[in-house]
Amino acid sequence: MTDAHAAPGGPIKLVALGDSLTAGYRLPADAAFPTVLERLLKAKGADVSVANAGVSGDTATGGLDRVDWSVPDGTAGVILELGANDMLRGTDPKVTEGALSSIIERLKARGIPVLLAGMQAAPNLGPDYKARFDAIYPALAKRYDLTLYPFFLDGIIGDRGQHLDDGLHPNRQGVETIAARIAPTVEAFLDRIRQQPVR
Template identity: 90%
Template sequence: MVPFMTGARAAPDGPIKLVALGDSLTAGYRLPADAAFPTVLERLLKAKGADVTVGNAGVSGDTATGGLDRVDWSVPDGTAGVILELGANDMLRGTDPKVTAGALSAIIERLKARGIPVLLTGMQAAPNLGPDYKARFDAIFPALAKRYGLTLYPFFLDGIIGDRAQHLDDGLHPNRQGVETIAARILPTVESFLGSLRQGATR
């Protein structure tokens, strides 16, 4: 396995260390630890032959601003890459998209300063928030990906929206089956992200 660089620091030989920084969708709300998104994703990656660990830095109820407040200690040194999944709670609270975009931008800048690449996962606003809010909120993620040259997975909940069988009884959070779908859908993008980390480590 090619050793990775985190800024000017070479990571020791061993698994590639990813961290999923997010909210309840990452944390595994009301699910056992083995059914949380980072654990399921790690299992799928290992099944494809990747020597990787995916740390769970999800906090239920967290907003993008909350993620910014804790990013420095939630992402330890030696992390090769971050899967950034925040924004859903901002949307549910009707937070001004400028605030959400600013907090996500600051998180990306903090990680960039540490030499840690980011895979950004997008979120989409519910239609009942109105077309103007939805347009402004949905535009946050592709705009940030373009600005910072990030790998973008357009919609974290792709494949489960509208399917009650893949949600808990609250209708908001994925159940075990829903997490499996989310992880399977994002898997090719994460594999591509890992490939970019390998290329960066050999430069």
């Protein structure tokens, strides 16, 4: 299988743009989400590289501020994982949605497709906030016709054995679970990239 979007003899280049969940907070580099995902995809035969553009503590607005230089020319697709810190700070969901929308539009203008990794609000923020926040990701995916992975932390929530001692961030096993669960969606995203006309 040849990939028109790969450089001659090179892989399809993805960038994971996110916060500490992408960056690999308190984990060695080989245990961070982008590295683990790349390993899993390669094991399934995909010729792909996944760059780590995660910054711990980043909000959606922070991601917007750095999207142009965090996603270099030659990037074939972006896995966008932002919003958890907005939720933890109780940021107005309209602000989060607006920043994510602007990131998507910036990337779209460059011909770079986006896989949107969803986040969900904690129940203790109240039902109104949770409903408004949780609706951000499906709405953006529909508006921009994006590949959507509904909940980035699917499979580890409530499982202390897959978290660091802070109870918020995944440990090495947690990252393995996240990457394994999202991998089929990323594979579908790669297929979508391959079907796009080369610019």
